[in-house]
Amino acid sequence: MALKRKIAYIDLTTGEIQVKxxxxxxxxxxxxxxxxxxxxxxxxxxxxxxxxxxxxxLLISAGLLAATCASATTRTHVMAKSAxxxxxxxxNMGGFFAPELAWAGFHHLVIRGKAEKPSYLFxxxxxxxIRDAGNLWGRSTTETQWAIxxxxxxxxxxxxxxxxxxxxxxxxxxxxxxxxxxGGRTGMGCIMGSKNLKAVAARGxxxxxxxxxxxxxxxxxxFIDQIASSKVNQTQGTLGTPFIWGATNSWGGVRARxxxxxxxxxxxxxxxxxxxxxxxxxxxxxxxxxxxxxQVHCRARYKLPSGPYAGKYDEGPEYTTLxxxxxxxxxxxxxxxxxxxxxxxxxxxxxxxxxxxxSWAMELYELGILTREQTDGIDLRFGNDEALVExxxxxxxxxxxxxxxxxxxxxxxxxxxxxxxxDYLVQVKGMNNLHSDERATPALALNVATASRGSDxxxxxxxxxxxxxxxxxxxxxxxxxxxxxxxxxSDHTVYxxxxxxxFWQENCYMAVDCLGIxxxxxxxxxxxxPNFEDWAKVIRxxxxxxxxxxxxxxxxxxxxxxxxxFNLREGLTRSDLKKGDxxxxxxxxxxxxxxxxxxxxRYIDKxxxxxxxxxxxxxxxxxxxxxxxxxxxxKQGLESEPSHRL
Amino acid sequence: xxxxxxxxxxxxxxxxxxxxxxxVCAVKHDRVSxxxxxxxxxxxxxxxxxxxxxxxxxxxxxxxxxxxxxxALSRNEDLGRVEVDYTKCxxxxxxxxxxxxxxxxxxxxxxxxxxxxxxDGDPQCVRFCEVEAVRFVDTRDLGLEKGREAARRLQAxxxxxxxxxxxx
Amino acid sequence: xxxxxxxTAEALRKTRTYGKIRCQxxxxxxxxxxKAGQTHVKCPECGMEFRVHWLRPDFPRIRGPVWEVNxxxxxxxxxxxxxxx
Numbered sequence: 042m043a044l045k046r047k048i049a050y051i052d053l054t055t056g057e058i059q060v061k062x063x064x065x066x067x068x069x070x071x072x073x074x075x076x077x078x079x080x081x082x083x084x085x086x087x088x089x090x091x092x093x094x095x096x097x098x099l100l101i102s103a104g105l106l107a108a109t110c111a112s113a114t115t116r117t118h119v120m121a122k123s124a125x126x127x128x129x130x131x132x133n134m135g136g137f138f139a140p141e142l143a144w145a146g147f148h149h150l151v152i153r154g155k156a157e158k159p160s161y162l163f164x165x166x167x168x169x170x171i172r173d174a175g176n177l178w179g180r181s182t183t184e185t186q187w188a189i190x191x192x193x194x195x196x197x198x199x200x201x202x203x204x205x206x207x208x209x210x211x212x213x214x215x216x217x218x219x220x221x222x223x224g225g226r227t228g229m230g231c232i233m234g235s236k237n238l239k240a241v242a243a244r245g246x247x248x249x250x251x252x253x254x255x256x257x258x259x260x261x262x263x264f265i266d267q268i269a270s271s272k273v274n275q276t277q278g279t280l281g282t283p284f285i286w287g288a289t290n291s292w293g294g295v296r297a298r299x300x301x302x303x304x305x306x307x308x309x310x311x312x313x314x315x316x317x318x319x320x321x322x323x324x325x326x327x328x329x330x331x332x333x334x335x336q337v338h339c340r341a342r343y344k345l346p347s348g349p350y351a352g353k354y355d356e357g358p359e360y361t362t363l364x365x366x367x368x369x370x371x372x373x374x375x376x377x378x379x380x381x382x383x384x385x386x387x388x389x390x391x392x393x394x395x396x397x398x399x400s401w402a403m404e405l406y407e408l409g410i411l412t413r414e415q416t417d418g419i420d421l422r423f424g425n426d427e428a429l430v431e432x433x434x435x436x437x438x439x440x441x442x443x444x445x446x447x448x449x450x451x452x453x454x455x456x457x458x459x460x461x462x463x464d465y466l467v468q469v470k471g472m473n474n475l476h477s478d479e480r481a482t483p484a485l486a487l488n489v490a491t492a493s494r495g496s497d498x499x500x501x502x503x504x505x506x507x508x509x510x511x512x513x514x515x516x517x518x519x520x521x522x523x524x525x526x527x528x529x530x531s532d533h534t535v536y537x538x539x540x541x542x543x544f545w546q547e548n549c550y551m552a553v554d555c556l557g558i559x560x561x562x563x564x565x566x567x568x569x570x571p572n573f574e575d576w577a578k579v580i581r582x583x584x585x586x587x588x589x590x591x592x593x594x595x596x597x598x599x600x601x602x603x604x605x606x607f608n609l610r611e612g613l614t615r616s617d618l619k620k621g622d623x624x625x626x627x628x629x630x631x632x633x634x635x636x637x638x639x640x641x642x643r644y645i646d647k648x649x650x651x652x653x654x655x656x657x658x659x660x661x662x663x664x665x666x667x668x669x670x671x672x673x674x675x676k677q678g679l680e681s682e683p684s685h686r687l
Numbered sequence: 688x689x690x691x692x693x694x695x696x697x698x699x700x701x702x703x704x705x706x707x708x709x710x711v712c713a714v715k716h717d718r719v720s721x722x723x724x725x726x727x728x729x730x731x732x733x734x735x736x737x738x739x740x741x742x743x744x745x746x747x748x749x750x751x752x753x754x755x756x757x758x759a760l761s762r763n764e765d766l767g768r769v770e771v772d773y774t775k776c777x778x779x780x781x782x783x784x785x786x787x788x789x790x791x792x793x794x795x796x797x798x799x800x801x802x803x804x805x806x807d808g809d810p811q812c813v814r815f816c817e818v819e820a821v822r823f824v825d826t827r828d829l830g831l832e833k834g835r836e837a838a839r840r841l842q843a844x845x846x847x848x849x850x851x852x853x854x855x
Numbered sequence: 856x857x858x859x860x861x862x863t864a865e866a867l868r869k870t871r872t873y874g875k876i877r878c879q880x881x882x883x884x885x886x887x888x889x890k891a892g893q894t895h896v897k898c899p900e901c902g903m904e905f906r907v908h909w910l911r912p913d914f915p916r917i918r919g920p921v922w923e924v925n926x927x928x929x930x931x932x933x934x935x936x937x938x939x940x
Binding site: 267276284288292304312314509511514517533564568569571572578638639642 | 866870871877880881884901908917919920931932933937
Binding site for chain 1: 704717721
């Protein structure tokens, strides 16, 4: 039974390991995965804990439904206090690790302390061992995984690893599994590195009982048919996540040259169709691959066609990669994008943060804020592909003054570079934004400004807002499982009704992050994708737990509140540009210059934006300062947190 | 009952490596999720991006049938499969050793061997594989599909050759 | 399958459209139905021009704008907006 999966407390300093069951009452309140991680983080860290100290806890989890007979229950979640932001660190990845962890008997790992020497954990069928990783230190993410399999003599072992970037405490280092499955945001690889933890290896052969196997099987089929028959899925299953580029870069929602333009023009060489040609040429027509149990199969297998790593096998690139190494630094060549993709995958470094940091530095260089002396002689102009590739390596290795400076993340780097460099850093809560440009889309601007882990598109983005769906379709989606009769608009350039959409999506994504289901199986990019009602069935058939759609919603709301409580405890202040729910001034001051005629000239109206934040706070039960009201805590059963029940 | 002429046909190049076939196989047969209970396995070389589903070929001259000292394995012509009679099986795992495909498995917790039974005519791996890497097809003209593909390639090559000659 | 058993997502399935694309101009969002194999389309409503990619013979998608036209329209719109300001 999924409910039999346990939690392990591992102290790397003392080597002590304690295993406990997870009580059903806790499941009912927090489900599992990200939600339960948030509870654990709030309970197992003290206010103001130094993220890089042994007292920070690293939480690794599988969702409640990991490896059950529910579609794409593949996501691994990792949480800790972030050294990049000083606030909530939280990241989520696909692949095959979470199911393996569940088959090995565990859903949650609470890792504290610091190992005396490089180590890795091996978790197998209820047992946990701390093993020496001396021979793995310094090795790339893939080399590490294959070496562990060889050492353990088992090709089916699945590993979560850090690469050289995590070892060198690059603040935005990834936790990775497989070739390219990355927990990239908020630098959880840096926290792993600070604990001298190179990898967590898992191998499980323990049964996970299914409460109602026939129903679970049949419902899974129905769920998959619903997804596989959609247009968005058929597109994504052919072109991967880069498919989004076709729309966003057509209307002008892609930030180019850091934040100077909102469209990457004449970029045919990095369009998804071109990348698909490369994958077809190097891996054949059937080059798409899937995560565990998923029929979306959105990642491409390809070999680098040219450049210094020609012939190397890699996977992706993702939509994010096109922006990070294409649009933002203005390097519009497939070879460059794919080379950088390969490097960050091998180094274990967030593609988004890496590309955004370099692009920001390029703008500073153009403005004369960064000198050639500070760039260590690199001609860091926009569009200099060689400089971009070189900087990726320098950041990972902390080579040179600039490589070392950028590796510390945006805010510390801006303090070191000085002058008005911070004004050009497109970040929220210390984390850079995706290459999406939200100046024409108030809903999306609200999403990135208020996301719990810093500027982020996967926490609450109502991406379907861009589809201009008929209002009755929006109404149907957004008024379930809780009623909503306020304003909703099909127009993505208006401000009305958007806070509710952001609130709804925030709960939708939290729900699946608790269950361990991929967001591509939700109302993220597909308006007709499964929803709270479908998850209630999936939970019942697989675990036997009875949840109404509204119950799941309530759990999600509660988990979002506890993330908020953590952030507030660690210093979140509503209007603080570095630690708050606020956007860079460029959103308000610089109108869009490119894209569709209906986008040109648009910018975010600051007053209206502030009113949207107010409205979102009201939906969330927060006061004007963004702090949960006492009645909200009471209603959600959080009034006595930290409660130290697990 | 009409004699079954269908077999599982695996086009491994179409496999996305998701292992849903393993999941549904275990749930269908043993009502639990556990890939070591699956009768079909996706063998992977992840460093090269190669994924190959492997399962019982229901051999005509099956080594497992020939090798079984307890005569527990036999061919069921009606269902077109090789099957285990668990009342006779002594659990010696000879079948696991002799199977040339590694398609016989021994479940350590249950102390018994398992193999593909084609889900009695409705293989779940096939039903769930959207990309059709695993199909349940008639054996009557098995080579035809590949033959047509090869012929198409030959035709394309021939055209190219003609155009090259014409250019000289 | 009983009606009450159908979820919101499943009920919305009938709203899906195939074979059409939307103009990417947010102040337009007109429906465009390219003819089979057509690689360029012009939005009859707003004049934006797009390059079309066919995922399948019956499945078109917008690959990107026609760059020269896109740039011209954007610059005109920007001039107009600046005048209004």
